[in-house]
Amino acid sequence: MAVRGQDIASVIKKQIEGFGSDLAMVDVGSVIEVGDGIARVHGLSGVAYNELVEFEGGIAGIALNLEEDSVGIVILGDPLGIKEGSEVRGTGQVMQVPVGQQLLGRVVDGIGSPIDGKGPVETNETREVEIVAPNVAIRQSVDTPVQTGIKAIDAMIPIGRGQRELIIGDRTTGKTAICVDAIINQKGGDLTCIYVSVGQKVGKVAQTVGTLEQFGALDHTIVVAANASDSAPMQYLAPYTGCAMAEYFMAQGKDVLIVYDDLSKHAWAYRQMSLLLKRPPGREAYPGDVFYLHSRLLERAARLDDAHGGGSVTALPVIETQAGDVSAYVPTNVISITDGQIYLEPELFNAGIRPAVNAGLSVSRVGSSAQTRAMRSVAGRLRLELAQYRELVTFAQFGTDDLDAATRRQLERGQRGVEILKQGQNAPLPVEQQVSILFALNEGYLDDIEIDSVINWEQAFHSYMTSNHSDVLKSILEEGDISSDTEESLKSAIDSFKQSGLAS
């Protein structure tokens, strides 16, 4: 872009003319000690809790510990320029971050500054990072689904808009994959997505952003990344920053999906800050308010009532467990705050069942009321059959020869159900296709298919249905129910598919 000297001069002229000349009284203090990203400051007697302060050279900080003779401040940014005796000024403001439509498709750091090399974010609007969650009078209950495009979740652990659904599991069990698939599935839909990455490896974040870009999902997504190399205060702020951006859209009546990946590392960052601020350590060395740390964040997920625009923020917090220990401090905290959890198991993952969702331990406390009737009718039977299958399978491993026909049929059905719920990564499935395949399973159309070829059968079925019977799929989607007419045409479509020979 060619910029003429004259243009620059006129911009500067405007800036000089508009330059504030008002004098105000500010609180000041001086640094007593600085280290580990924390500064202890003498003075600043009028500073407020969580107030933004400014060190010499424009480095920002947040006043967190207000003590009788000093203030404990976390430094946002490079602490190298801060020396003993440096002046610190209060700003009288709390932390704010840029928000707006212009952030979509961008990657920003923990305080909303772009880090993707695509230039500045052209937005003038800001929002406070820490606000009190919407109160009960302006909320309404969950009634619209978030389609993740993952069969195992949409059928059995449905998520509604405004819900908080925890994704929990050991490392490398596919937690991030589920979140990324859910974001990819919103392509072309009405959900805005925010992916908050806390304490992850830079390479992994770059990979995730690459995946989103590859599947065209970055256009409706904001990525807030406070990486492992960023300071603990940045990692601490990132989820609140992402939430403030989400609330901007919610206030406009839009629906937002926000992923916090992950809150274990967020708790670690907060633990580091708290210990350095000399707050007393509690269980697992976390400070006393680690519960409030997450509860105030997740409470901000809400579904507003129509008088307030009807917008929503759906939160998918992620927790990484150590060796499957869900009873550790932070996992139990977050489990109790959220409206259900999706539990991923390494054993299932290694057995090739991916997504490795443990259907027995996973629950969704409010999402089922948001499911469409079509999905509810097929999912109810599936859940029951899988539960019976899980009970039978333990003792059936000694051999199925002596079992009666009904039990054997249940086992066979369950095995096919497990196969059907397997799904590739980055391949979300539209809800009408999910309903059609689960319908086929429930009605026994897969009972005569070899287990090994169930996945191929499913693929062929989907391509057959979309090319030859798109009207049936369309009516499932539009009616949100399987009416008797639709049921008949679905059955005849499946019959004709099986006869066509495409199935094998």
Next chain:
Amino acid sequence: MSRTVSARRYAQAIYDIALERDDVDKWLDDLSVLSNSVRDETFVRFVDSPQIESEKKTSVVKEVFAEVVSELAVNLTCLLASRGAVSSLPDITDAFQEFVDSEKGVERAEIISAVSLTKTQIESITKDLSLLVGKEISVTTLTDESIIGGFVARVGDRLIDGSIKTRLDDMKRELIKGT
């Protein structure tokens, strides 16, 4: 300005004694004598040293100060010497001064300017400052050429920065942000 909580506690105790005996001004003189003597490093090293017995310290302190300050001030120094806290005397003095000032309704201010100010300038600044904080102000002035122009006034923990240097810094930041 007092740096530590303990200095403030000592100052509070001294101030209570001074009020009881109605000799605040005498205490102010005594404390300034004492904090001046603390500037002598060898003295501080002697009285704050853990290797020297406290009897020896108190006898030395008594001998040195008995003539120049009141008996209670000597006792204070002995007490601080036995606790190895003589070096905080300047802080105690500052804190004491704060108590005296707040009792009188006077707040101390520091005015920093690039060139030395005339008497009328100082008076008008003082008048405006006392209006702003709602208290009487006693000012000390300093000159610091690095602020280029204007002045900086500091009242307690509060600061009014009207220096050209800060304005230029702000403008620099604004211009960088605007690009």
